[in-house]
Amino acid sequence: MAYKDFRDFLHTLEKEGQLLTISDEVKPEPDIAAANRALNNLGDKTPALFFNNIYGYTDARIAMNVMGSWPNHALMMGMPKNTPLKEQFFEFARRYEQFPVPVQREETAPFHEVEITEDINLFDILPLFRLNQGDGGFYLDKAILISRDLDDPDTYGKQNVGLYRMQVKGKNRLGIQPVPQHDIAIHIRQAEERGENLKVAIALGCEPVITTAASTPLLYDQSEYEMAGAIQGEPYRVVKAKDADLDLPWGAEVILEGEVLAGxxxxxxxxxEFTGHYSGGRAMPVIQINRVYHRKQPIFEHLYIGMPWTETDYMIGVNTSVPLFQQLKDAFPNEIVAVNAMYTHGLVAIISTKTRYGGFAKAVGMRALTTPHGLGYCKLVIVVDEDVDPFNLPQVMWALSTKLHPKHDAVIVPGLSVLPLDPGSDPAGMTHKMILDATTPVAPDIRGHYSQPLDSPLGVADWEKKLSQMLR
Structure with missing residues (x-):
């Protein structure tokens, strides 16, 4: 099911009726972002957008909303586009367990068609525009950045492939925001402690499987390339960079090689930002670009970010939920049923679990707060019973309405870390976090009156399967 490259996936979207081509002339601002915002307002089955007639450019082509719906997410995984979300979650979890799948190395890549090493001007190479009116400049907002751990360069998993926003600061300069909880911040710190620049590479217009892996909160020593192989079911193809010991996504449209300037x-x-708020201005590291490769007539991919839901929520929904699910199952292998951390990148997480004894669900919530992703996110954790589907919000609201006692089941933990982009943090990067226990009390907790739960009619599961097949 692996896609050859970014263009191969776009072709699949078109074949499946999930790519809408806009041939009318559009202005970079505000038309492209406005069209994407409007599309996101129309539901969770919308297509990708492909703009091929952009005012001010002769041959620029821009793809948007590539992963911006559950059908497109299913197609990324090689599944039928009408696969229900819950099935996508459990299939992603199954493939996650196949990690690692070693990479396949290639000597050359399609992006080697054009190479630029002198007089680099990103304004000439890329069609740049602002997404939101208050943005401080042009951004590469769906750019994969590759860097390597300097203390342990031989451990393959410590080569980081991450998705970060980067502001165009000049013809060959970018600004980057390294959130402290993310791996790139560790690599920058290592380099600056040595007084060295950090070699990096940036890939634009990639197959969605590596974009998905790059936005998954993996453990520090887990390789995103080897996870991409697990997700697609066969080795992911990479090619070596020329200026650094870094692996590049073979199917990318554009590659920028450079270095983070020390100090x-x-x-x-x-x-x-994805929180639906502007993040403000801060002093951030700078990347100098020294080499550019790109395909002839490259397709530039952009990611509209704004008030949820947008493409980013579909792109980082399932792949945020599954690592939390697996890490909680490591701690509670017989109890955890499912995890839904799709809301604002897991600032809210809903966990379905069996309950062994009174107070158990609160312990599950505490463990979620201490997972690698939970440390920087998971501001509100809702724990529900095993028979409550965490992806079914009416069921979750029913559990909150009938099972939660505000006096006993709301646990507030003060002074924990959160990503600084959270507009509610005070000071930035610090917050109180809360666990809501919406599970049925069990001994020795004997509160409430839960001895007469309503049963479903016999045969519901069989009819659910039959009707689902008919509706497809």
Whole structure:
């Protein structure tokens, strides 16, 4: 099911009726972002957008909303586009357990068609525009950045492939925001402690499987390339960079090679973030670009970010939920049923679990707060019973309405870390977190009156399967 490259996936979207081509002339601002915002307002089955007639450019082509719906997410996994979300979750979890799948190395890649090493001007190479009116400049907002751990360069999993926003600061300069909880911040710190620049590479227009892996909260020593292989069911193809010991996504449209300048900081931002708020301006590291490769007539991919839901919520929904699910199952292998951490990148997480004894669900919530992703996110954890589907919000609201006692079941933990982009953090990067226990009390907790739960009619499961097949 692996896609050859970014263009191969776009072709699949078109064949499946999930790519809408806009041939009318559009202005970079505000038309492209406005069209994407409007599309996101129309539901969770919308297509990708492909703009091929952009005012001010002769041959620029821009793809948007590539992963911006559950049908497109299913197609990324090689599944039928009408696969229900819960099935996508459990299939992703099954493939996650196949990690690692070693990479397949290639000597050359399609992006080697054009190479630029002198007089680099990103404004000429890329069609740049602002996504939101208050953005402080042009951003590469769906850019994969590759860097390597300097203390342990031989451990393959410590080569980081991450998705970060980068502001265009000049013809060959970018600003980057390294959130402290993310791996790139560790690599920058290592380099600056040595007084060295950090070699990096940036890939634009990639197959969605590596974009998915790059936005998955893996453990520090888990390789995103080897996870991409697990997700697609066969080795992921990479090719070596020329200026550094880094692996590049073979199917990318554009590659930028450069280095993070040690000790250099420039103001970056504001930027309309996934929280639905502008992040403000802060002094951030700077990347100098030294080499560019790209395919002839490259397709530039952008990611509209704004008030949820947008493409970013579909792109990082299932792949945020599954690592939390697996890490909680490591701690509670017989109890955890499912995890839904799709809301604002897991700032809210809903966990379905069996309950062994009174107070058990609160312990599950505490463990979620201490997972690698939970440390920077998971501000509100809702724990529900095993028979409550965490992906079915009416069921979750029913559990909150009938099972939660505010006096006993709301646990607030003060002074924990959260990503600084959370607009509710005070100071930035610090917050109180809360666990809501919406499970049925069990001994020795004997509160409430839960001895007469309503049973479903016999045969519901069989009819659910039959009707689902008919509706497809």
């Amino acid at each position: 250099v900081r420039e103001y970056e931002g504001p930027f309309g």
